[in-house]
Amino acid sequence: MKNLNCYIHIPFCTSKCKYCRFASFSGLSQLKVNNYVDFLCKEINEFSYLKPITLDTIYFGGGTPSTLNLKQFEKIFFTLKQKFTFSEKIEINIESTPEMINLENLNGWEKLGVNRISIGIQSLNPKTLEEIARSEKGDILKCFETLKIFFKKPKHISLSIDFIIGLPFVKKGGVKKDIKYLLEKYDFVTHISVYMLEEYYDVPEEIDSKFENIVYPNSWRANSIDEADYSEEYLQIKNFLKEKGFERYEISNFSKSGFECKHNKGYWNHKENLAFGLGSHGFFENIRFSKSESFLDYYSKKNISKEKIGKEEKFLEKIMFGLRTSGIEKKYLKNLNFEKINYFCENGYLQYKDDKLALTDKSVLFLDYILKEIF
Template sequence: MNKNLYSYIHIPFCDQKCGYCRFASIGSTQKFQISKYVHSLVDEVRTSPLTPLLQERGIGVFVPPSPVGEGIQGGGYLKSIYFGGGTPSVLELSQIKMILDTMESKYCFDPDIEITLETTPINVTKENLQNWKKLGINRISMGVQTLSTKSLDEIGRGNKGDIIQALDLLQERGIDNISLDFIIGLPYVEKGEIKKDIEYILDAYSFIKHISVYLLEEYYNEDKIIETKYDKVTYPDDWNKLGIKDEDYLAEYREIKKFLKSRGFHSYEISNFSQPGYECKHNQAYWNHSQIVAFGLGAYGYTNGVRYRNSDSFNEYYKREKKVQELSNSEDLFLEKIMFQLRTSGIEQSLYSQLDTNKINLFIKDGYLKEENSVIKLEDKGVLVMDYILKEII
């Protein structure tokens, strides 16, 4: 087993919670509330593991390394830290430092550790960038979503000027590992507008090396079930309710993917595009089933065959309540492996015998899947209903 670790740290606070956000977050920047949370999170890092089950399963990776410099006990290093949210950039410098100092006292940082901080444009200032860089933060993930001022105003995300100012500052401060998020399907955004936004930004700011493109959550509807008969898949007349509100969204996704490829970006996961060498280590860790230690409200982790999740209730989190699921049997691990492979490089031929090949062939015939070099991959329109496809073929 690979002894290397990756870490996710959840900061649930935002200047304002966006209407489309499904993550554990609140629109609050009250100093007392944030301070209480940060101290609780730091205590969680110091005292993990926090449940008898995790302790019983021998989660030795939580033991402080000794001696320093030889990695985690038994070998291995902490390869990445990802501050997600929420909006982690609302934290004061001293709070981020406290968290990182505690992490470094607990784990051996890899010499090339990647430390990502999610931020909004309004939190990108000269002072913040300078201080973040001093703390070792070497990757910034900024939520752009769209350059439409009307849409940004509707979802409470500032305006285009804030974004341009933030990009100017990022360019000046020399942080070259930058990721930008965009969303297809926001209100008041016309067909093709997100592609134009991405094109405009890459023309003006060539230092951007990573782009994430998401479809607005409401266009997915996992509760709707497509009726499946023995020898064919029957798609309902109101297909739009299953995730494709309009073919325009699928067309835009395709055009963005094509454009990014022309600029040297490759799609290493259905929503993520990067230039070579700028893939997000945190993302890859999840999809490669690597060991992840997670801290904070609602955070998910996976270590030594145990999947665990912190409560997304503040009261329960402060009481250290976790939901623990042991992934000890081959079926659990197989399901996760198929899901991760379908999102990334495709399902390996060696796994075909354990899947419903009749359904796979039907999805290939209907243009939702494709077989390429003995690997089953998603077609672009399959991206929109991937969860349904997974349910059918497993």
């Protein structure tokens, strides 16, 4: 018996957000969506392994997985249950936009076994939402009122919401203000992810995906807080969330006790995960693989990238994931640059905490630089 996680990519959206650089498409017909679901189920059925496999997590990411109707989800779940065993404490997550939250979907997902929903909010600023082509504020508030009705009775579903620091037209303190508003009005949120908008204002010299050609309008930079203020914004949010009972367990992720995302924790601990769907990424038997982001290639089973992960690369990732989460155990430090580690400790960027080397609050924005220096 082998226990694995599983990622399933649903590349469809009702509209394409302007900041999104993931493999996703809008405006496709139901026929094309049905064809995709059929091929996805075929791909799952064709997977073979010598030992029986038990799934500990299933994560539907995208795109916007909630654009699938319940019959399409039922078909995928039926296929998964025919192929794999579900663990007793399996985590099944669906990503959604606010406008796809309705009682029919919520009750249908619950019946299928979904026990975690992740909703991309990003901001409550109407001008910001319009600029980035996200849900309107009214749709977000309607979504939460629907969730309030749904959660009136005890549920085995937990709720995570996402925000982004650095979006256009959001003033200093704006993200914290939005989070505060929702948490004080709705007590059923158990997990919050807070990301920072990266500076994609120019096309990189080397790209691995056509979606990396997507760049942001220069007007965003002019109408956003300075990148130098990101750290202060982040720390204000972190401290506020701590007061509300949310502990940080990874740089961008905060949760109430027991509501951490098991699937993402698996990534950070090098747990093997299967991956199905266009543009999906997986890790199995020390092979990291990814499927093509082209429908033609995906349906033809072409351009599947595979890379064997050696001991050195796995060690480097262990150090990176360790700093992003709870810290690096001392036994792994012997191969690092102690002179640089001591420098960062003396200057307040690293610290020894619970017998591990960990980031401090002020080093969050400098993780990439710190990693480069200590190797």
